[in-house]
Amino acid sequence: xxxxxxxxxxxxxxxxxxxxxxxxxxxxxxxxxxxxxxxxxxxxxxxxxxxxxxxxxxxxxxxxxxxxxxxxxxxxxxxxxxxxxxxxxxxxxxxxxxxxxxxxxxxxxxxxxxxxxxxxxxxxxxxxxxxxxxxxxxxxxxxxxxxxxxxxxxxxxxxxxxxxxxxxxxxxxxxxxxxxxxxxxxxxxxxxxxxxxxxxxxxxxxxxxxxxxxxxxxxxxxxxxxxxxxxxxxxxxxxxxxxxxxxxxxxxxxxxxxxxxxxxxxxxxxxxxxxxxxxxxxxxxxxxxxxxxxxxxxxxxxxxxxxxxxxxxxxxxxxxxxxxxxxxxxxxxxxxxxxxxxxxxxxxxxxxxxxxxxxxxxxxxxxxxxxxxxxxxxxxxxxxxxxxxxxxxxxxxxxxxxxxxxxxxxxxxxxxxxxxxxxxxxxxxxxxxxxxxxxxxxxxxxxxxxxxxxxxxxxxxxxxxxxxxxxxxxxxxxxxxxxxxxxxxxxxxx
Ligand code: HEM
Ligand SMILES: *[C@@H]1O[C@H](CO)[C@@H](O)[C@H](O)[C@H]1NC(C)=O
Numbered sequence: 001x002x003x004x005x006x007x008x009x010x011x012x013x014x015x016x017x018x019x020x021x022x023x024x025x026x027x028x029x030x031x032x033x034x035x036x037x038x039x040x041x042x043x044x045x046x047x048x049x050x051x052x053x054x055x056x057x058x059x060x061x062x063x064x065x066x067x068x069x070x071x072x073x074x075x076x077x078x079x080x081x082x083x084x085x086x087x088x089x090x091x092x093x094x095x096x097x098x099x100x101x102x103x104x105x106x107x108x109x110x111x112x113x114x115x116x117x118x119x120x121x122x123x124x125x126x127x128x129x130x131x132x133x134x135x136x137x138x139x140x141x142x143x144x145x146x147x148x149x150x151x152x153x154x155x156x157x158x159x160x161x162x163x164x165x166x167x168x169x170x171x172x173x174x175x176x177x178x179x180x181x182x183x184x185x186x187x188x189x190x191x192x193x194x195x196x197x198x199x200x201x202x203x204x205x206x207x208x209x210x211x212x213x214x215x216x217x218x219x220x221x222x223x224x225x226x227x228x229x230x231x232x233x234x235x236x237x238x239x240x241x242x243x244x245x246x247x248x249x250x251x252x253x254x255x256x257x258x259x260x261x262x263x264x265x266x267x268x269x270x271x272x273x274x275x276x277x278x279x280x281x282x283x284x285x286x287x288x289x290x291x292x293x294x295x296x297x298x299x300x301x302x303x304x305x306x307x308x309x310x311x312x313x314x315x316x317x318x319x320x321x322x323x324x325x326x327x328x329x330x331x332x333x334x335x336x337x338x339x340x341x342x343x344x345x346x347x348x349x350x351x352x353x354x355x356x357x358x359x360x361x362x363x364x365x366x367x368x369x370x371x372x373x374x375x376x377x378x379x380x381x382x383x384x385x386x387x388x389x390x391x392x393x394x395x396x397x398x399x400x401x402x403x404x405x406x407x408x409x410x411x412x413x414x415x416x417x418x419x420x421x422x423x424x425x426x427x428x429x430x431x432x433x434x435x436x437x438x439x440x441x442x443x444x445x446x447x448x449x450x451x452x453x454x455x456x457x458x459x460x461x462x463x464x465x466x467x468x469x470x471x472x473x474x475x476x477x478x479x480x481x482x483x484x485x486x487x488x489x490x491x492x493x494x
Pocket of ligand 2: 050051052053
């Protein structure tokens with residue numbers, strides 16, 4: 001290489017570096033994005049966060065940049081919203097703009113943009129409307145959701161009785177009952193508790209929740225572009241998730257062959273009917289992929305969140321027997337021991353209701369919610385957030401907002417009680433999120449939590465094989481979800 005070529009090459013390299021740098025800077029200035037730590041190319045702000053503890057990392061960055069800031073999770077540029085005010089102003093006051101869905105690579109790998117939960121707002125609109133109506137019809141039709149829950153709870157109580165007061169891990173005891181409630185809606189039937197295919201799907205859902213909450217899962221959400229080509233623990237998760245998809249696809253085929261449009265048996269049947277109705281519409285969102293993945297979203301969403309909340313709740317009651325005692329007293333006073341609980345009991349049981357709210361607040365099931373995305377260039381608090389930018393509403397920071405909860409880090413049912421012991425609403429209670437994409441399983445989930453917990457405590461006293469002071473109520477994992485440590489319990493018949 002002669003001197004001239006070398007010099008030219010050198011110059012070209014310098015110039016392109018400068019161009020890249022200046023457009024990079026311009027992009028940042030012009031977009032008027034919220035402030036945030038300076039990113040490095042490609043890895044973004046990876047050095048500023050601890051992938052084993054994303055929630056706390058994001059809270060720490062807030063201390064420096066305020067409740068609305070920009071962070072780069074690898075190549076993903078994300079606006080983070082902390083505390084009640086910021087989350088409410090965005091998700092409620094500017095609902096339409098903040099209703100897109102962000103990246104969840106662990107799930108997107110399977111869903112590919114189909115299904116109500118992990119799709120664009122355009123696609124979600126008709127799918128949500130259909131899902132909400134269908135869930136409601138299955139809730140109010142011949143068998144109400146309440147009846148379905150109580151029927152399944154009967155089997156749960158039987159399996160608790162079968163433990164004969166011996167210690168057991170409640171994880172799958174709880175999840176198979178919770179899952180059967182949503183199964184009866186999506187698939188038209190419950191599973192036998194020993195059904196191996198069922199148990200393997202329950203394990204899949206738990207393990208996916210776990211994987212997405214580990215450091216690897218969080219890294220995968222940032223760097224899926226490369227990591228999807230490399231081997232890692234995600235391979236096992238993905239293989240298992242495929243099994244879940246195949247199960248639902250099989251179900252859909254079987255339903256199609258025996259479909260009677262006048263007598264839909266379950267959610268899948270209703271979707272098949274809708275597909276027929278919209279056959280002529282080229283823009284219809286009702287086709288097979290959306291059927292399979294919407295059903296998967298509802299089955300998965302309806303299983304893992306509620307059963308993990310119950311598992312955390314029981315652990316908290318084992319830790320605080322005096323709180324359990326007060327619930328027993330309220331059950332005795334309002335329901336007695338001669339009839340099963342129903343939803344009309346809830347307004348008469350403020351203490352129990354407050355404990356369940358506090359379990360959900362403290363349990364903080366999805367601390368970073370599901371990522372959102374702005375659907376257009378969005379003005380927010382004086383910033384301009386370009387169309388397509390991802391948004392993380394940090395629900396955990398709302399559930400622990402010191403402006404709304406007296407002792408945010410303590411498990412204390414008083415957070416939801418007034419001086420007269422009556423139930424006290426709190427607008428910062430939003431474990432189901434808010435706005436256009438809020439969790440439409442909320443109503444069902446809250447009924448399940450109330451009916452299942454009161455039924456258990458009407459029949460059993462909970463006992464821990466280890467002394468309450470040794471019980472660790474801090475989470476085992478905080479990532480996509482908050483997961484309690486595994487534990488054993490005894491159910492002593494009353
Ligand atoms: C304790 C129980 C539950 C909690 C804490 C919970 C929490 C959440 C949260 C935080 C979101 C994100 C919403 C958003 O982006 O604004 C969500 C979405 C969703 N949940 Fe739940 N959920 C629970 C139970 C359920 C149940 C029982 C079902 C099934 C009927 C369900 C189905 C869904 C679906 C399909 C979505 C996606 C909605 C969309 O993208 O438009 N969830 N859930
Ligand atoms: C990251 O968070 C985990 C879990 O809280 C903690 O054990 C670990 O020490 C943290 N690592 C660093 C480098 O701070």
